[in-house]
Amino acid sequence: MPDGISEGEMLSRIRQARLDKLEELRARGVEPFAYSYGVTHLATPSAAEFEALGEGRGGEIAGRWAGRMVALRSHGGSSFADLEDHTGRLQAHFRRNVLGEELYSLIPLLDLGDWIGVEGALFRTRAGEVTIGATDLALLCKSLRPLPFGKVAQDAESGAAVTHSGLSDREARYRQRYTDLAVHPERREVFRARASVVSAIRAFLDGLGYLEVETPVLQPLYGGATARPFQTHHHALDRTLYLRIADELYLKRLIVGGMHRVYEIAKDFRNEGIDRYHNPEFTMLECYQAFADYETMMGLVEQLVLEAATAAGCGEELSYQGSRIHLATPFQRISFVGSLAEAIGADPITAPLSDLRASAEALGARDLAAADRGKLLDKLFGLAVQPALLQPTFVVNYPAFLSPLAKEKRGAPGVTERFELFAAGQEIANAFSEQNDPIAQRTALEEQAALRAAGDLEAHAVDEDYLMALEYGLPPTGGVGIGIDRLVMLLTDQPSIRDVIIFPTLRSP
């Protein structure tokens, strides 16, 4: 290989054949890597326009289309190419006696994957397909490597669909996302839906008077969630900084400052395991509203999920991995403590730790020797209750010791004004009436700090600056965090978080 990359002989030969074509094109005065092309029409909209015009008037739709050539069927003096742009595919028809010998003879020098521009007018072929009758052809970019375009054929005997090629190797799909996207338009659609969801959320919150803000990614102390952080070092300041695990404490400082409704949609980073529901960097929406409580935020979340579903192109009824999900509001509510008590047949708050441990082990949990009540309840909930929460469900009444940043529930000591939203067995959102009593907050954080001192790397630190902010006065505030990746998974029916994160974290090759 000229570039020294060790590759298979076949790939090398395919690539060499394309390099030879490149030389041939240049010899003919054709630049294979163009600077621009004046596109006037898009594939799918122009075909729809053609259909709307009625027969005999297709020639009125004339101009220039550009896209990647994804199929080529050559018949000697006449050739058909499938052009794909971001709206879809459109066939182009090239004829020797229309293009002329010189231009037509470029067609054998084209390859699948090349970007081309086609000038002409739409017509309908005998076979009924809307097609560009090409009067000019421009090469916009020569592709040197073969893309694995798939073909779906019918097996002659069984009639079953047989897929040829395509890119199904998951590693290749994630590592070379550009290839995955290039040959699978439906995967581009997932990311388009994701963008629509995020835009809709912004529009929804902006419409409610929320202000979008940006808070630090690099933080001297990490907080707002229980998770292990990524750690880095600032050389000039010679100090350790952490990549944020949550935005929460900064956003609430802004509420102290009088910015009554704020939100942030941003990456958080958690140094934990990777699986189909977890990526080390992931996108979180957090929003905080002054004078609101968790009940207010519940209504906000219901509306927001419906807005997001609309943006993603699904209605209130959707299918996730074969299950029917109904997004109709109000979402069901269950009690954390109550549902857990029912599931394990004991009171989660008063049952001896040994009983809880035994229940958890009976459900398959391991390594529980050091687990305190909080960890055991969390584990038990995850095993015994959560998987059954298929339909959107607000879980309320979380124990206070699991929720150091939430206010105690009115009239119910020991539990907090907190909810989590679950759907398809996964946590989607987490919200509280935010703790605004600086004394109570200090007590809760100091309890966390004690756990931390005892070796719990996920426990909160005491953030003195945050406590100082609270002493200046945090008005009653409702706050919610929503995992955007998981919401998009749900709304686009994708099985893995890696299917909705465009470049997911992978081990080094």
Added chain:
RNA sequence: GAGCCGGUAGCUCAGUUGGCAGAGCAACGGACUUUUAAUCCGUAGGUCCUGGGUUCGAUUCCCAGCCGGCUCACCA
């Protein structure tokens, strides 16, 4: 981190009870001016993930490693 499964042509996969490595699509040459899985004729293409070991001989068996998937652990 553990268990299971996998890595063979550019892609999707089959296969070798240990003995010259297979198909479809893609590619290359040729025919063909309305095809769309185009068709027809012909050709070529391999570090069987890597490194050790056993063996006359390893892509196949054994060990270790790398990478991935799933499950579990961890993890709001």
